[in-house]
Amino acid sequence: xxxxxxRVLANSLICGNFFKLVLQNKSIAAQAKPGQFIxxxxxxxxxxxxxxxxxxxxxxDDKLEIIxxxxxxxxxKLAQVKEQEKLDVIGPLxxxxxxxxxxxxxxxxxxxxxxxxxxxxxxxxxxxxxxxxLIGAKSKEDLLCFTALEKIGCAVKAATADGxxxxxxxxxxxxxxxxxxxxxxxxxxxxxxxxxxxxELVRLCRHFRIPCEISLExxxxxxxxxxxxCVVKGAKNEYLRVCKEGPVFKASEVIL
Amino acid sequence: xxxxxVRIGSLLLxxxxxxxxxxxxxxxxxxxxxxxxKLGAIVTKSITLKPRLGNPQPRLWETQGxxxxxxxxxxxxxxxxxxxKLPYLQKYDTRIIVSITGESVVEYCxxxxxxxxxxxxxxxxxxxxxxxxxxxKGLFAQDKDLSYEIVRKVKRLSRKPVIAxxxxxxTDIGIIAKACEKAGxxxxxxxxxxxxxxxxxxxxxPIFSNIVAGLCGPAIKPLALYKVYExxxxxxxxxxxxxxxxxxxxxLEFIITxxxxxxxxxxxxxxxxxxxxxxxxxxxxxxxxxxxxxxxIIGSLEC
Numbered sequence: 001x002x003x004x005x006x007r008v009l010a011n012s013l014i015c016g017n018f019f020k021l022v023l024q025n026k027s028i029a030a031q032a033k034p035g036q037f038i039x040x041x042x043x044x045x046x047x048x049x050x051x052x053x054x055x056x057x058x059x060x061d062d063k064l065e066i067i068x069x070x071x072x073x074x075x076x077k078l079a080q081v082k083e084q085e086k087l088d089v090i091g092p093l094x095x096x097x098x099x100x101x102x103x104x105x106x107x108x109x110x111x112x113x114x115x116x117x118x119x120x121x122x123x124x125x126x127x128x129x130x131x132x133x134l135i136g137a138k139s140k141e142d143l144l145c146f147t148a149l150e151k152i153g154c155a156v157k158a159a160t161a162d163g164x165x166x167x168x169x170x171x172x173x174x175x176x177x178x179x180x181x182x183x184x185x186x187x188x189x190x191x192x193x194x195x196x197x198x199x200e201l202v203r204l205c206r207h208f209r210i211p212c213e214i215s216l217e218x219x220x221x222x223x224x225x226x227x228x229x230c231v232v233k234g235a236k237n238e239y240l241r242v243c244k245e246g247p248v249f250k251a252s253e254v255i256l
Numbered sequence: 257x258x259x260x261x262v263r264i265g266s267l268l269l270x271x272x273x274x275x276x277x278x279x280x281x282x283x284x285x286x287x288x289x290x291x292x293x294k295l296g297a298i299v300t301k302s303i304t305l306k307p308r309l310g311n312p313q314p315r316l317w318e319t320q321g322x323x324x325x326x327x328x329x330x331x332x333x334x335x336x337x338x339x340x341k342l343p344y345l346q347k348y349d350t351r352i353i354v355s356i357t358g359e360s361v362v363e364y365c366x367x368x369x370x371x372x373x374x375x376x377x378x379x380x381x382x383x384x385x386x387x388x389x390x391x392x393k394g395l396f397a398q399d400k401d402l403s404y405e406i407v408r409k410v411k412r413l414s415r416k417p418v419i420a421x422x423x424x425x426x427t428d429i430g431i432i433a434k435a436c437e438k439a440g441x442x443x444x445x446x447x448x449x450x451x452x453x454x455x456x457x458x459x460x461x462p463i464f465s466n467i468v469a470g471l472c473g474p475a476i477k478p479l480a481l482y483k484v485y486e487x488x489x490x491x492x493x494x495x496x497x498x499x500x501x502x503x504x505x506x507x508l509e510f511i512i513t514x515x516x517x518x519x520x521x522x523x524x525x526x527x528x529x530x531x532x533x534x535x536x537x538x539x540x541x542x543x544x545x546x547x548x549x550x551x552x553i554i555g556s557l558e559c
Binding site: 001002003041046047048049050051088090218219220221222223224225226227228229230231232233237238239244 | 278279280281285286288289301309310312313314315316317318320321322323325327330473474502522524525526527528529
C-alpha cells in the first residue's frame with residue numbers, strides 16, 4: 001500500500017456510460033493483485049471529500065487500468081480528468097481473489113467484470129489454464145470486456161437483460177443453466193457485480209456445492225480499515241470491513 | 257521543532273497536531289502511509305468495556321463538504337485493545353491518548369480502573385457520541401451533572417490526564433466545559449460531530465436507521481470554531497480544537513481562537529498526509545513570521 005500522484009495516460013469513454021482510466025505508477029502496479037482496488041481522490045477541492053474506490057482491471061509494468069461507470073458526482077468528476085493530469089492514488093488496497101488451480105468459472109455483472117479480467121489473466125499465467133467467463137449486462141451496449149477476455153483465451157458467454165446479445169436474461173440464470181447441464185461442476189466460482197446478483201449466485205453455489213469467492217462493493221470512508229464505515233455482516237454475526245478483510249470474501253464468510 | 261511543542265495540562269506534546277478519535281483506527285491502519293512518530297498525538301477509536309458490533313449499514317453518507325457518519329462505536333473492546341492494539345501503538349514516539357466511552361457512569365469507571373496500570377499518556381473521555389444511546393434524555397455531554405460525575409470519577413480512578421470530549425449539540429457548551437473543568441479535566445476536546453439528517457427522496461425515509469447521524473468535515477468548520485471560542489471563554493484549561501481541519505490555515509484559525517492543540521478528523525480520509533502537512537506548515541509559519549514559539553499565537557484572537 002502506498003500513496004502516489006499518478007499521471008493519467010488515458011481517460012476515455014469505451015461504451016455506454018463506461019470509461020477506461022489508465023494511470024502510470026510502477027510501484028502500485030507491481031504490488032497489485034487481482035481483486036484489489038485503488039482509492040482515487042477525485043476532487044482536489046473540499047466538496048467531495050471521499051476518495052472513490054475502483055477495482056483494478058489491469059496492472060502491467062508501470063500501467064494501472066481501471067474501468068468505471070459514471071454513476072454519480074464522484075465518477076462524473078473523474079470522467080472530466082484529462083490526459084497528463086495527475087491523480088492522488090492510494091493502493092493497492094484490500095484482499096484479492098485466492099488463485100486456485102482447477103476449472104474456474106468467473107461471473108461478472110456491470111463494471112464488476114473488470115477485476116475478473118485481471119483474475120483471468122493471472123490464472124492463465126499461474127496455472128496455464130483459462131477460465132470460462134459469464135458476463136451480465138443490461139444490453140449489448142453495456143457489455144464490457146468481452147474481447148479482452150477472448151484475447152486471454154477464455155470461453156466467454158454473455159447474458160443481457162434485453163436479449164440484444166447472448167443469453168436473454170440474468171447472468172445468474174445463465175449460470176444456473178450452464179452448471180446444471182455440465183456433469184462436472186467448476187472447481188471454483190469467482191464473482192463480482194451488483195449485490196442482488198451476488199446474493200443469487202451465492203445461493204446457487206451453495207445449492208450446487210461449489211466454493212465461491214465474491215468481490216463486494218460498498219461506500220468507503222478511509223479505505224484502509226480505520227473508519228469502519230464500509231462493513232458487511234459476517235457469518236459469525238460480526239461486521240467485517242469491505243476495504244480491509246475484503247473486498248473479496250469467501251461466500252461462506254459473509255451474509256449478503 | 258521545539259517551537260511547536262505545547263502542553264495539554266501535564267501532557268507535553270512535541271507538536272500540536274493530533275489525529276481525532278474514530279478517524280484513525282488504532283494507528284496501525286495508517287502506519288504504511290505516514291510516519292506516526294511525527295504526530296503530536298494519536299487518539300484511538302473509542303473503546304468500550306465489551307466489544308461493540310456497531311450500527312447496521314449505511315454508516316456513511318457524503319454531503320457537500322462534509323460526511324455524515326453513524327458507525328455506532330464498533331470497536332474491539334477493552335481486552336483486545338489492551339492485548340493487541342495498545343502494544344502496537346507503544347512502539348511509536350508519539351503521545352497515545354486512549355478514548356473511552358460507556359453506556360453508564362459505572363462503565364466509564366470500570367474502563368478507567370482497568371486501564372490504570374497500562375502505559376499510555378492520557379484518557380479522552382468521550383461523552384458525546386451521537387450514534388449510541390446515553391441516557392433517556394440525551395447524551396452525557398448534554399447534562400452538566402452527569403458530565404461532572406463521569407469526569408470526576410474517571411479522574412480519581414485513573415491518575416492519567418483526562419480530556420473531556422464534548423458535543424456541539426447543546427445551547428451552551430460553556431456550562432458543560434466548566435463542569436468538566438471543575439471535575440478535574442485537564443483539557444476539553446471541542447467538538448464531536450454535529451447532528452445531521454439525510455433523506456432518501458425515493459422512499460421518503462431517513463438514510464440512517466438511527467435517523468440522526470454525525471456531520472464532520474469542512475462543512476462544520478465555522479460552527480466548530482465558534483464552539484472553541486465559547487469553551488475558551490468559559491474555562492482556563494487547554495482546548496483541543498477539531499472540526500473540518502484540512503490544512504495549516506484551518507489549524508491556525510483554531511489556534512488563534514484559543515485551541516492549544518488541533519485534531520485532524522475526516523481530513524485523514526481525504527489525504528492521510530494532512531496532519532504532517534499541517535505540522536510542517538506551522539513550523540514554516542513560525543519561522544517566516546519570526547515567532548519563537550507557537551504559544552505566542554494560541555488565543556491571540558483580537559476581538
